Amino acid sequence: MSLERIQARLTDLRGIDPASLSRVGMTAAVRRRMKALDVSDLEAYADRVEVDTLEFDRLVAAILVHETSFFRYPGSFELLAREGVARTKPNSTSVLRIACVACSTGEEPASAVMALVEAGVAPERIHVEASDVSARAIEYARRGVYRPRGVLRLPDAQRRRWFELDGEGYRLLPSVRERIRLSQANALAPSFGIGAGQFDAVFCRNLLIYLVPEARVKLLETLVRMLRPGGLLFVGHAEVAAARAMGLTMEAPPEAFACRRVAQPTPLPAPKPAPTLPRRRPPPRPAPAVRPVVQDALARASRLADAGDLERARRVLQEAIEQGPASADHYHLLALVESACGDDDACEAALRRALYTDPQHDPSLMQLALLHDARGERGRARRLREKAARVKGDGDDA
Ligand SMILES: C[S@@+](CC[C@H](N)C(=O)[O-])C[C@H]1O[C@@H](n2cnc3c(N)ncnc32)[C@H](O)[C@@H]1O
Incomplete structure (x- = not known):
């Protein structure tokens, strides 16, 4: 019962769909947090999560995966680079504005800057606003020192151009970091994105899949509002259908996982919450053994x-x-x-x-x-x- 209370809080405050989380992973995260606080009673821990916002944040950080990498979905960055070159012709003075929502530990905004500069866009014409709800992830991104495993996957020339050795890790050079403004923010907060102006491209990848339909639609509406007409929304590989449902058109090539805002979006009416239904377990069908x-x-x-x-x-x-x-x-x-x-x-x-x-x-x-x-x-x-x-x-x- 207490786990259900915690799940309900995750949905209420962060829009997280319990169905998108593995029960095992969630239970393990709760146990870890209980151990850290020396609390042995699950009910008592659920009470604490309801009143202690810091603990709630820590639990969310333990549950949510921050998985990310440099140049994840390379096709997205190739499209961004082409778009950036076209929008920053030498005789114009426009600055390319990019938002990275749910940027985790910063690999995504850094890849955007690297891809654009490598394509010939002048660094001073690039501005990236990157945010994540996790204060720890943002702190990590601010430090800008990455574990070798992620950096060593990059081609040698790229690694040498953008990183320097720093103890056990690789520090992202200031020429990239200076183009990125990092902040801790909940993308589902009513004020999110307000006053930030419009962006040529918005990245929000691998967050929508974790959200209940109402939260997903709300976030997509925010993202579309943040885009200038003609701007590009980059999503995760399982999220393209959700973006298209907002009236955005899919952009080629498909492996860029991008949609373009062409006209005014037609917002979806928020789906009604699912009523509680009696549980009926269908007869199990024997699963074939997978070789x-x-x-x-x-x-x-x-x-x-x-x-x-x-x-x-x-x-x-x-x-x-x-x-x-x-x-x-x-x-x-x-x-x-x-x-x-x-x-x-x-x-x-x-x-x-x-x-x-x-x-x-x-x-x-x-x-x-x-x-x-x-x-x-x-x-x-x-x-x-x-x-x-x-x-x-x-x-x-x-
Ligand atoms: C799987 S990571 C995706 C990172 C990156 N966008 C990528 O695709 O490589 C999901 C990120 O969403 C962040 N997140 C979860 N809920 C959020 C919210 N309400 N607002 C902003 N970020 C959120 C998590 O902290 C986590 O860093």
Whole structure:
């Protein structure tokens, strides 16, 4: 019960969808925080989280993944660079304004600056506003010293150009850091983005997937408002459908995961909260044993999709599916790849196969709901979300 209270607070204050979190990861984070405070009673800890905002922030930081990397989805930065060069012609004086919302430890805004300067944009014509709700992540970004593992993945020339050795790590040079203003901010706060002016590009990647529909729509409305008409919104590979549902048009190439604000967006009405429904556990369908080679393909395709290589990710998945037996996760990842490529029909077909393989695969239920949202089919979307919530509840009881 106390865990449910904590989850409800996460939703109320941060818009986080408990269905997007792993129950195991969440429980482990709560246990870690309880241990740090020397609290042994879960009920007492839930009471504390309700009154102690600092502890609430620490718990959120322990739960949310700050996973990020330099040049994550390289296609996004290639598109940004092309756009930047076009908008900062030598005879103009305009400054390119970029916002990085949920920038985690700063790799994303740094990559934006590096990509633009490497493409020939003068550094003084670049201004990046980067923010994250986590004070610790922002503190890390301000220090600007990164662990070798992330930096050593960059080509040698790039590493030498932008970093210097600093003890055990690599310090990002001031020429990049000077272009970025970092701040701690909750993107769901009503005041977020107000008075900041409009941006040529807004990055908000891999946050929308964690949010309940109401919070997701609210954040997307804020992001669209922050964009000047014609500006680009960069999202994560599983978030393109949500951005398109706001009336933005998908931008080529698909592996840039970008949408353009062309006209006034048509905001979605906030979906109604799912009513509490009686839980009925559907009869379990025996899952086919997935062979290790097919399992490896999933990891490989996931890495390729994350790197923006959608074509190869699709090929790897299709081969694995042909070899079979494939799991719902294979079909679900294929659906994300199809969605990122803008092929909604192929996305839907893959999701339906995922749900045929495992009718309780909640990521597929949620993704299919998103697809129906994008088509304005609110009733269908709502029913799928209700089903996902029921499935999640059943899983939690297990
Ligand atoms: C998975 S990371 C994504 C980092 C980066 N955008 C990327 O895609 O590589 C998600 C980030 O969202 C941040 N976050 C979560 N809720 C937020 C909120 N309400 N406002 C701003 N940032 C938030 C977390 O602190 C975390 O750093």
